[in-house]
Amino acid sequence: MDKYSIIGKRQVRTDSAVKATGAAKFAGDFLLPGMLVGKILRSPLPHAKILNIDTSKAMKLKGVRAVATGKDITDVPHGIMRVDPLPPILRDKYSLAKERVRFIGDEVAAVAAIDEDTAMEAMELIKVDYEELPAVFDIWESLKPGAIQIHENFPGNISTLTAFHHGDVDKAFAESDYILEDKYETQRTHHSYIEPHAVTAEFYASGEVTIWPSTQTPFYDKVCIAETIGVPVNKVRVIKPHVGGGFGGKGDVHSLFPISALLSRMSGKPVQISYTREEDIVSTTRRHPTIIEQKIGVKKDGRIMGFDSKILADGGAYQGISMVSIFVMAVFQHGPYKLPNYRCDARRVYTNKPYCGAQRGHGGIQPRFVIESMMDIIAENLNLDPLEIRRINGLHTGDITLNKFRIRSCGHIESIDRAAEDIGWKDKRKKLPEGKGVGLACNFFASGPGFSYFFTNPPSHSGVNITAEEDGTFLLYTGSSDIGQGSETALAMIAAEAIGLSSIDQLKVIAADTATTPMDLGTYGSRLTTIAGNAAKMAGTKIKDELVETAADMLEANKEDLESRDGRIYVKGNPEKGVTIREAVQTRFQIKRIPLTTVGYYNPPADTGDTSGFAEGKVSLSPTWSFGAHAAEVDVDKETGVVKVNKVSAAHDCGFAINPLAVEGQIEGCVSMTFGQATCEEFRTEKGWTMTNSFLDYKLPTSEDMPDVIPIIVESIDTEGPFGAKEASEGANIPTIPAITNAICDAIGFRVRDLPINPEKILRALEKKGGEK
Amino acid sequence: MRLPKFEYLEPTNVKEITSLLKKNADAILVAGGTDILPKMKQRIVTPKFVINVTKIEDLKKIEFGEKKGLILGSLATLDNISKSKQVIEKFTALAQAAGRIASPQLRNMGTIGGNISIESMCMYFNQSHEWRKGRPHLCFKLGGDRCFVAKGSKECLALFQADTPPALIALGATVTIVGSTGKEKIINIEDFYTQKSKKVNILKPTDFVKQIHIPTPPKGTKSCYLKMAQRAAIDYPIAGAAACITISGNKCKNAGIAVTSVGSGPLRLKEVEDILIGNSITDELIAKAADAAYEKIRPMPHFNISAWYKRKLIRVLVKRSIKQACI
Numbered sequence A: 001m002d003k004y005s006i007i008g009k010r011q012v013r014t015d016s017a018v019k020a021t022g023a024a025k026f027a028g029d030f031l032l033p034g035m036l037v038g039k040i041l042r043s044p045l046p047h048a049k050i051l052n053i054d055t056s057k058a059m060k061l062k063g064v065r066a067v068a069t070g071k072d073i074t075d076v077p078h079g080i081m082r083v084d085p086l087p088p089i090l091r092d093k094y095s096l097a098k099e100r101v102r103f104i105g106d107e108v109a110a111v112a113a114i115d116e117d118t119a120m121e122a123m124e125l126i127k128v129d130y131e132e133l134p135a136v137f138d139i140w141e142s143l144k145p146g147a148i149q150i151h152e153n154f155p156g157n158i159s160t161l162t163a164f165h166h167g168d169v170d171k172a173f174a175e176s177d178y179i180l181e182d183k184y185e186t187q188r189t190h191h192s193y194i195e196p197h198a199v200t201a202e203f204y205a206s207g208e209v210t211i212w213p214s215t216q217t218p219f220y221d222k223v224c225i226a227e228t229i230g231v232p233v234n235k236v237r238v239i240k241p242h243v244g245g246g247f248g249g250k251g252d253v254h255s256l257f258p259i260s261a262l263l264s265r266m267s268g269k270p271v272q273i274s275y276t277r278e279e280d281i282v283s284t285t286r287r288h289p290t291i292i293e294q295k296i297g298v299k300k301d302g303r304i305m306g307f308d309s310k311i312l313a314d315g316g317a318y319q320g321i322s323m324v325s326i327f328v329m330a331v332f333q334h335g336p337y338k339l340p341n342y343r344c345d346a347r348r349v350y351t352n353k354p355y356c357g358a359q360r361g362h363g364g365i366q367p368r369f370v371i372e373s374m375m376d377i378i379a380e381n382l383n384l385d386p387l388e389i390r391r392i393n394g395l396h397t398g399d400i401t402l403n404k405f406r407i408r409s410c411g412h413i414e415s416i417d418r419a420a421e422d423i424g425w426k427d428k429r430k431k432l433p434e435g436k437g438v439g440l441a442c443n444f445f446a447s448g449p450g451f452s453y454f455f456t457n458p459p460s461h462s463g464v465n466i467t468a469e470e471d472g473t474f475l476l477y478t479g480s481s482d483i484g485q486g487s488e489t490a491l492a493m494i495a496a497e498a499i500g501l502s503s504i505d506q507l508k509v510i511a512a513d514t515a516t517t518p519m520d521l522g523t524y525g526s527r528l529t530t531i532a533g534n535a536a537k538m539a540g541t542k543i544k545d546e547l548v549e550t551a552a553d554m555l556e557a558n559k560e561d562l563e564s565r566d567g568r569i570y571v572k573g574n575p576e577k578g579v580t581i582r583e584a585v586q587t588r589f590q591i592k593r594i595p596l597t598t599v600g601y602y603n604p605p606a607d608t609g610d611t612s613g614f615a616e617g618k619v620s621l622s623p624t625w626s627f628g629a630h631a632a633e634v635d636v637d638k639e640t641g642v643v644k645v646n647k648v649s650a651a652h653d654c655g656f657a658i659n660p661l662a663v664e665g666q667i668e669g670c671v672s673m674t675f676g677q678a679t680c681e682e683f684r685t686e687k688g689w690t691m692t693n694s695f696l697d698y699k700l701p702t703s704e705d706m707p708d709v710i711p712i713i714v715e716s717i718d719t720e721g722p723f724g725a726k727e728a729s730e731g732a733n734i735p736t737i738p739a740i741t742n743a744i745c746d747a748i749g750f751r752v753r754d755l756p757i758n759p760e761k762i763l764r765a766l767e768k769k770g771g772e773k
Numbered sequence B: 001m002r003l004p005k006f007e008y009l010e011p012t013n014v015k016e017i018t019s020l021l022k023k024n025a026d027a028i029l030v031a032g033g034t035d036i037l038p039k040m041k042q043r044i045v046t047p048k049f050v051i052n053v054t055k056i057e058d059l060k061k062i063e064f065g066e067k068k069g070l071i072l073g074s075l076a077t078l079d080n081i082s083k084s085k086q087v088i089e090k091f092t093a094l095a096q097a098a099g100r101i102a103s104p105q106l107r108n109m110g111t112i113g114g115n116i117s118i119e120s121m122c123m124y125f126n127q128s129h130e131w132r133k134g135r136p137h138l139c140f141k142l143g144g145d146r147c148f149v150a151k152g153s154k155e156c157l158a159l160f161q162a163d164t165p166p167a168l169i170a171l172g173a174t175v176t177i178v179g180s181t182g183k184e185k186i187i188n189i190e191d192f193y194t195q196k197s198k199k200v201n202i203l204k205p206t207d208f209v210k211q212i213h214i215p216t217p218p219k220g221t222k223s224c225y226l227k228m229a230q231r232a233a234i235d236y237p238i239a240g241a242a243a244c245i246t247i248s249g250n251k252c253k254n255a256g257i258a259v260t261s262v263g264s265g266p267l268r269l270k271e272v273e274d275i276l277i278g279n280s281i282t283d284e285l286i287a288k289a290a291d292a293a294y295e296k297i298r299p300m301p302h303f304n305i306s307a308w309y310k311r312k313l314i315r316v317l318v319k320r321s322i323k324q325a326c327i
């Protein structure tokens, strides 16, 4: 018999049928009686004072039901960096601008009208008087003394600053045999989820409002909406519908949510706002572009002694979640290699451009590109095997990093070995003809944040309730948000296994409704399988315990001797002697007449570092960590500079694959996203204008461009995650870029130091090299 | 994004088109709509009348006869052209060009008439109303007074990027245009283009492209179109090159070479043809021809692609397309 009956098996997702048939409802699909269309008027200028907004003409247009401006909202800025003791100034944005606009696309006014054409016409009738202010688009301009201040509270236009120093870095460099200093740049990218932001809101005469947003974090939305429109938090109900992807882009509370509630209150009708793709690309968030100066000192054998990095990120006009972005960029450097001495100074700078936030692989992508490139250079210069230098520096199970991350399970070496084997490393590295090459890179990522940046005192990080129905089936209530990754299926599998059900069909998941489901912090930081999964496991185990007790009475057996599995509770070793779960539930109801509901919850352990405030980098960052390695094979066309990525062998240590089908899907999705960032995606602006505001100009790779992706699941069986599981949805995003650039270096000897790798860069490099010879 | 309001007209024959165009000054033709509808959504074009010409079944045909050659109705779709057996066999470059345009969905809708008639493009021009709102100045193509591609330029420098025109030029196609009087005029495809970015073709507002004709190539002729774009689908070419070569008795008897996405129109490269014609084709000769292409073109940087790269790329594409047309 397999160890488990449900988990570890390839499970088709619970939402497959509704999505395949088109029946699934997304935020923009709701059709409520009398519903109005909402539209947002945006700033056409990169930086300006708002002198006056005249909405009278728009109000008079036939079919217009409400026009809102910054005057109609409270003075509480919306923003998700709320936890004590973070200063309130970190919330630096209003849903509708009050006095000033800071980028082209900033929200200035909003209209609700009977149809979209009328709403658009009304927007043209709103007259905004601006006093244009000087704008800065370049971080160096922004950092210059005397530069215009984008936010008064942030002198020097520095929005976030972190400095982490552990050990004696200078001494470590003095003791190193070899020191490499290098500099890299990464670009802005956009998540490009298939569903642009959308929301439907209905404000009722009772003073309550229900909102269906395309979101990753309904419990944050609830608070921000309540604060922005000035109603008590318990009057706001947020129900997450199906969501067409988020990748971190729907984890910030975007203006359209409070605005839709506001317009609905003003008009007395339900209001729907659906962003156009252009609006979405321009006004939401994107990955931070960075300039990273890095220094690594090693011993002759390749052991890392000292590590020093300086990160400079262009943040755009607002703060958003970026304090976390900068923080994680710094701290995620502590794996997968052991760093005995470490220093990182990171700064984020405001500019008058669309602002940056979280994107899948948050904080991992930029530094990892740098570190993994440099590991290869160091190996080359010390005549070491790139795999060997990664192995000898690798963390191991039981290690505690300098900043107190606990490594509870570690598939680092197995990932390297399996990725290398799959790509044919031994026969290919340095052995392929000129123009062809292979490269490898590793990763390290959090399985859910160990801290909350939003709530100071959340009831728990994740709550799950399970209730038994009279027929012996179950309802599972979770506040967590499935945004397409399949987390509801994973939770159902975990709970069903814990209870001992024979299939997940006996358990229905009710999720992400702030009025009926227990609080969960949201979908970000790859937290659901580990964190909500542990809560589901606890609630399921409690159900099992209760039912085993009943069954013990029914069978006149000791409960310690009973096992619950495949829908039955029976005596271990004597499966005939047992009852069905249904019988146990019904008997229990008959005897006790008490509802059977259990409460599961999970809070990350406090032993991974000290929790005295994350501004100093001392928080419990994650319960446990994922590892992995990607190996890529490329072909470079030496005449055109075109790089073709043939294959990516992507090994990922997810602890234990609850649903291997979903893990493979996540690995493939991860590779496609960062393959895009490596080879073609770049969010570009010019003097504040977004130039890449469509999918024609913002180059997402197409299915025809994709390399073969070979997902390789590594299982290190974690001690903290449910049934040994760790994250599987972001870590595998991280090593693709350096695996590709390392392969390019193997192919043509050229080191890519800025992204994306476009053919022109490669061709220039090839010509330069030819000239040198 | 929404379309602006307009009145919709649906003629059923060419005569009706001509009279509708004559009657309504502010009208535009829509064939597949894949180029013009996005522009309408962006409010670059806001016509009063939209004339949908796709009800004229006759003009969707692809006909071929050894004697009469290939006749493409202007409404033949790119997908059908790219999959037509005769086009693939005898007019390979055209099938390749049509088959590499945009994406499968767009090729199902897009027509050859529309493809040869698309305007030049530019990142300062192909933008939405929202995008343009705060711009202090408009470019020439939007009726403004400057060009943002090159500061100080006295004229529009938008880029012509259609894929089929270079193939059609290399293959020696002609275009039949119906004018306002209903009279048909046949011109060489090369003469269809003005080489001016502000208005790339000679079509008058009342003109309609009825069909395209390509004579059957002589024996020993092969052709090839090569395109390089940022992605394998959706994207316009960074550069594209077509070559049509007739070999007779080991010598190049005839050559047609043309490129796209290098300037204000598709460009026939006579200098390159001259190098090839009359000679036996060797690697050295092809390299010389490719160098001549490199020398001839004077591209501008566009959409993050530098002129430097474009010229290098044209040299490679011209070389490879000639090679493939000789295999």
Ligand SMILES: Cc1cc2nc3c(=O)[nH]c(=O)nc-3n(C[C@H](O)[C@H](O)[C@H](O)COP(=O)(O)OP(=O)(O)OC[C@H]3O[C@@H](n4cnc5c(N)ncnc54)[C@H](O)[C@@H]3O)c2cc1C
Pocket (backbone or CB within 6 Å): A696, B028, B029, B030, B031, B032, B033, B034, B035, B036, B037, B038, B074, B075, B078, B100, B101, B102, B103, B106, B109, B110, B111, B112, B113, B114, B115, B116, B117, B118, B119, B161, B162, B163, B164, B203, B207, B208, B209, B210, B234, B235, B236, B237
């Ligand atoms: C995402 C995207 C990618 C694209 N990629 C490419 C590409 O790679 N290569 C490429 O070449 N094109 C590309 N295009 C442009 C377009 O799809 C094609 O050029 C297509 O062939 C246009 O044909 P259509 O029938 O759709 O033209 P329409 O949009 O209907 O018309 C285009 C223009 O031609 C005029 N017109 C149409 N038919 C006639 C006629 N019979 N007589 C006179 N005037 C006429 C119209 O009035 C209009 O001005 C792309 C478009 C999009 C949206």
